[in-house]
Amino acid sequence: MECTNDDQTKNGEVEHITEEDVKLILANSSYSNNEGVLRTYQVRYASDKMLGFLADYYKLKVVVTEKNDDKKVLSFFIKAVSRTNASKAQMVKELNLFEKELHFYSIIKKELDIPGLKPWSAKFISALNDAIVFQDLNALEYKLRDKFERFDMAHTIQALRTLARFHASSIIFEENRKIMLGKPSYIITDEYQHLSNPAGYKNTDPWFIQCKKGALEAIKTFSNYSNNSLVLSAIESRWDEIWSSALQLCDLPSNDRNVICHRDLWNNNILFRYNKDGNTQEPDDCVFVDFQAARYQPLAGDIMFLLYCNLEPKFREENLTDFLNSYYQELGMILCDFGISIDNLLHKEDFLASIEKHRLWGLIACACLIPAFWLNDDLTTSIFSDSSNFDEILTKDKATFMINMMQAHEDYKNNLMAVFEEIVERYCL
Structure with a gap:
């Protein structure tokens, strides 16, 4: 061999x-x-x-x-x-x-x-x-995008179509199971309780605590409010509550439509295949990898996670209605093919209300992840391949690492602060 x-x-x-x-x-x-x-x-x-x-x-x-x-x-x-x-x-x-x-x-x-x-x-x-x-998805011509290239319209729509397929499979399974068991209601956690596991997204988890502390220290150091003690005091007084509220959105029971969610849809877990058309390459398919964080929770959380982690903020907001319509239409067509009416499961108004509510989850999840993934590959490898560095940064003192990196790299600072300041502007002030 x-x-x-x-x-x-x-x-x-x-x-x-x-x-x-x-x-x-x-x-x-x-x-x-x-x-x-x-x-x-x-x-x-x-x-x-x-x-x-x-x-x-x-x-x-x-x-x-x-x-x-x-x-x-x-x-x-x-x-x-x-x-x-x-x-x-x-x-x-x-x-x-x-x-x-x-x-x-x-x-x-x-x-x-x-x-x-x-x-x-x-x-x-x-x-x-x-x-x-x-x-091997690479052998099937699927590949990752450069993580520093935010998704454009074509990639976002393709990713949302795949997300609709994933979520639809969960709904179809539950509806079929309900019929098979002769029950008026059924949820997948009735059989698979571990799908309620929040993994690292817990108030008591050292990783989550360090994400929360690091983001707050960045706001104190770099935000437009860094010299305003009254505003900083107001932000700090609400910080723990806001981050806890994001976690509570994922907890059951919930009146929102729940499915098995991926919960880690950043660039390196999304692979695209391309249809070569002249000098351009348009994605014609997309698949997801890495389901270790999968959990049963409202589907709106997955959508906002994907949009917040992979899109430039202004582009996201300018096209949000089109993105949501695309997902909802795709989900409805898939369910219809299997004899299920989306109107009986998730009215459009309820869907949009859930989306707006789960902005907070998308923001907080992005705030947790972007300090680690918005680094070039060489830097990521040199820093996180070392076991002691990995442990120190992720579970003991993430703030010092983030502040040092933000001082040294302007692009890193700007991308992180866009996320942290949106939390402040939407939920603190």
Whole structure:
């Protein structure tokens, strides 16, 4: 085999994915290893940069020889509990994120896969020890956008269509389950209680506390109110309440329409495929990855999360009505195809009211994430690959890191302050 004997070598290969693992992956894939003979395989780190914050990522290439002696190359993507960063692995363990994501793909997603409904995520292949194997979306021509390029109209609409498919699958499952069980009502958490788990979004979680403190310190240091002690006092007096209110929007029971939400729809969890048309590339499909934060909550929260984390604020507000109409229309058409009337489930007026209410959740979630993802890849890798730095910044003193980075990088400061000051202007003053 081509794998080397070191966990990480100079050319990025890893060895702890074994031949037995590869055979298991082949057996669980659409390609049966009865069709050919496994010849070689190679496992490499998916990138020399950080693709995400809480896992290690590998690419697996498998060469098989088929019965006619033709060679075939198969590609897989592996997400694993980190072996390179102890603090990451510890956070994943404490929040039970690996088990939660594995359960989502191996159990929940099977329930949500509706025949005739276009896929909204990568195909789950197999589970290994502390790792999950997926189809390689890059091999299917899906790719990430540059995270510093905010979504334009075409990318936003495509992402909202995929979000509508994802949410529709949850609604269709519940409606079918209600009929099958002969019950007047049914929600998916009746069977899958762990979908109520808030993960790190808790008032008592060190990560959330540091996000809240860091944002407040940035306002005190850089905002237009930094020299106005009366206004700062008013902001600070309401700060904890506002952040707590955002979390309460996600808690059940709720009068809003609830579905399984992704809750982490920033750029690196959204992949697009492109239809090449002359010199332009328009996205013709979109899928989501990384469902470790998935939770049952109002669908409006996912929409506002996506729009706040990926759009320039002015562009978001100028086109918000079009974006909401696009999502609502797509959701309605999908449900209609399966004999469900959206008017009986979610009136347009109620949908828009829920959207406005969940602005706060979109803002607070973005405020939590943007300090970490609005960094160039080299800087992100150098800072967060170190276990002690990771732990210090995410759970002990995020404010010092943010202030230092904002002083050193004007673009970083401007993008963060746009989010923090919108919280102040909409909810504090």
